[in-house]
Amino acid sequence: VYIARLDTFLGHPTHAQLLVYVAAGFISLVVLANCCMLFSQFLMARYSFRLGGEISTRLYSHYIGRDVLFHNRTNSALLIQRVMRDATTLSSSMIAPALRLNARVFSIVLLSGAIVYVEPLVALTTLLLLGAIYLVIFRVVRGVVYRNGKKISLLGRNRNRLLNESFGGIRDVKLYSLERDYLAKYQVDTKQADRATADNLVLGEFPYFFVEIFVFTGMALLTLYLYTPEAGLGSALPVLTLYALAGVKLVPKVQQSYLAITRIRGAQAAFNFVYEGLRDSVGGESFLEEEAAPLVPRSxxxxxxxxxxxxxxxxxxxxxxxxxxxxxxxxxxxxxxxxxxxxxxxxxxxxxxxxxxxxxxxxxxxxxxxxxxxxxxxxxxxxxxxxxxxxxxxxxxxxxxxxxxxxxxxxxxxxxxxxxxxxxxxxxxxxxxxxxxxxxxxxxxxxxxxxxxxxxxxxxxxxxxxxxxxxxxxxxxxxxxxxxxxxxxxxxxxxxxxxxxxxxxxxxxxxxxxxxxxxxxxxx
Ligand SMILES: Nc1ncnc2c1ncn2[C@@H]1O[C@H](COP(=O)(O)OP(=O)(O)O)[C@@H](O)[C@H]1O
Ligand SMILES: [Mg+2]
The missing domain is CATH 3.40.50.300 (P-loop containing nucleotide triphosphate hydrolases)
Known part of the structure; x- marks a missing residue:
């Protein structure tokens, strides 16, 4: 009935015309889908950075509101690091990946659903195995990633302090000939921080190599399993194509989700530092905002x-x-x-x-x-x-x-x-x-x-x-x-x-x- 109505609506098209309509419909669908994706990316990126900025501003307002006794005993380099760096690390390595993770998980579920629908048994085993690989790797890696994240944060704080000290007290540094000492300390910290950063970067890419092995082996085994001498490869081809397609679309998404999770894990240390500040800041603010008329003493x-x-x-x-x-x-x-x-x-x-x-x-x-x-x-x-x-x-x-x-x-x-x-x-x-x-x-x-x-x-x-x-x-x-x-x-x-x-x-x-x-x- 609908087809008949559609047929009438379109003015009884010929076969060729129909193909053009279908193609046009398909293209607009793809364009629409990608526009939506792009738009949501913008929204997510803006949202996550705005959140980071708000956290940073909130911390600043908290610290500047604390009394002089607090500031006497707190290193200002530490406060600067928390307000500037830890808060932005938070938005770029924690909130943004978390948002991206959401979108990925959604398409992973959709894609997996489609494959399971076509070929339930093989699909489920494949998905379970794939999931297991990532889970095992994540369990092994996450401790390292967290420790590295903590190291990066602490070393950053240290470097900040060193720079502040040496530039702030440049006369003393020179009079006591401490230039080399400061430089050496800075170099050591920088090297360690760089290494931790690099390691965390690679640990995020890490499972991809295993998964590639897994996917290709799986394909080969599946070919052997589906191959029958009478039908040749012909009967296996549709299923294999489906898998290849799913693999091409699915594996990168799973990989990106994993990457997002490791990033979040690595940023957790920075998060904990910022969180301490935020937790303390609840209700602790007191700065005198109002302009007041002077209270002139008489006697x-x-x-x-x-x-x-x-x-x-x-x-x-x-x-x-x-x-x-x-x-x-x-x-x-x-x-x-x-x-x-x-x-x-x-x-x-x-x-x-x-x-x-x-x-x-x-x-x-x-x-x-x-x-x-x-x-x-x-x-x-x-x-x-x-x-x-x-x-x-x-x-x-x-x-x-x-x-x-x-x-x-x-x-x-x-x-x-x-x-x-x-x-x-x-x-x-x-x-x-x-x-x-x-x-x-x-x-x-x-x-x-x-x-x-x-x-x-x-x-x-x-x-x-x-x-x-x-x-x-x-x-x-x-x-x-x-x-x-x-x-x-x-x-x-x-x-x-x-x-x-x-x-x-x-x-x-x-x-x-x-x-x-x-x-x-x-x-x-
Ligand atoms: N922020 C602080 N924390 C702890 N002790 C302090 C602090 N500031 C000053 N003091 C101590 O309080 C005492 C009085 O210091 P201060 O008022 O600066 O003395 P003055 O200005 O007369 O030289 C000193 O013993 C000093 O060590
Ligand atoms: Mg004094």
Missing amino acids: SIELRDVSFAYDDAPAPVFSNFSVSFAVGRITAVTGSSGAGKSTLLDVLTGLIEPDAGHIVIDGKPLQHDDLPAWRATIGFVPQDVYLTDTTPAENIAFGVAPAEIDMARVQRAAQLAHIHDFIETLPDGYHSPIGERGAQFSGGQRQRIGLARAFYRQVSVLILDEATSALDNATQEEILQSLKQEQSGLTVIMVTHRQETMAIADHVVQLGAESSPECSHADA
Whole structure:
């Protein structure tokens, strides 16, 4: 009935016309099928890499959200490796093969179904044998592949660290003549990693050779089995053709599935490393995103009953420690090295959360939600100023988009920090490239840029951690005096060792072995 209808629909075609229709139908089917395949490949590839990218971003967001204590004890090279490499390895060697595996398994099932339908007994034995070969080989190989994968990941991490260390500390490397040592270590690790990578590559191709032997032997045996003297090879030919076709289509697909599985196995080590990070990241994030209006103190900034111990330290740095800083004054904090000066400033800025006690502003304890406002109030200058590989202008207006930099304010800040004249001598002035970590700047110049960075923000509380240690007394005094004139209500809390700096200060806080700080008037 359908054929008759189709016949009518097509206008009663001749035999030749019918052939053309069939051919056209066949061709469009093939085109459609391949278009679908191509499309699904695009989708899968995009999906798997997007997933990898999302994992990488998620890890980055987790790590950058961790507090400074975490970053103090964690090697940054390790974090970079996890965020950049392990996450991408994950998408290219685990998710993509898994998706491809899905598609392959589908066509394997279809093809095998077709063969089993035509010749059940022979087909089933063949499929079982083929499956068995792959299974046995996989069982033997998978341990090796996993170990290699782990090795690749660990060695990659090591190489990353070596590179970071040697480039970061290039002066020490050269002064101690360690170039050869670093190179040798790197070479050893690289060789091992290359070998593991190559081995895993071949182990993925490995069974193909056995299977080829198996398939051809099978064909030969099958020919012998089906051959009868009366009919000659003629009767065996259709079955053999079917097998040859199935073999040509099926074996590569099985092989590709196997390859995908070994890849996944090899990437499992990287996956485990990333997984640790992801598992920790659940709910562990805390970064202050909101911009907040500054919380300007009116009378006093205090630390009240603060206790704090580093995780691995034998003794606490502070126990029940209290101190008060007068608003609008300069307070110097001194004490021997290791007395806890930097830790005090970390607690004061909220970078470290104390085990007990509070930051108290104008008599009101600061809550966690107040931290963005408190951070917007303070400018912090460390002893080692971190310069970004941009320009003096962008370094002074730190974190401000280049188009939004207020150049007049940058210049004013630079003048206050006594670095304006130096910047003017650079080839492009405020827009000269600085180079990585500002290596061509002297210690004093870097400190002045750091001060200018804090001045640009026009904060009301300025915290300096040995931030003027590389400046001479006269410059230091000039900077502080002009700052006081510029901003009358400015509060300065500065850690220093120098007697001369203490003389500029209105108050001195002495951190020492004794439990309570001594507070005295230096100018009294
Ligand atoms: N991240 C840390 N982990 C463990 N101990 C630390 C850490 N940072 C500092 N310490 C220890 O805490 C004490 C105070 O250090 P710090 O505040 O840097 O002293 P200061 O700045 O006065 O020289 C020192 O004994 C130091 O070894
Ligand atoms: Mg210190």
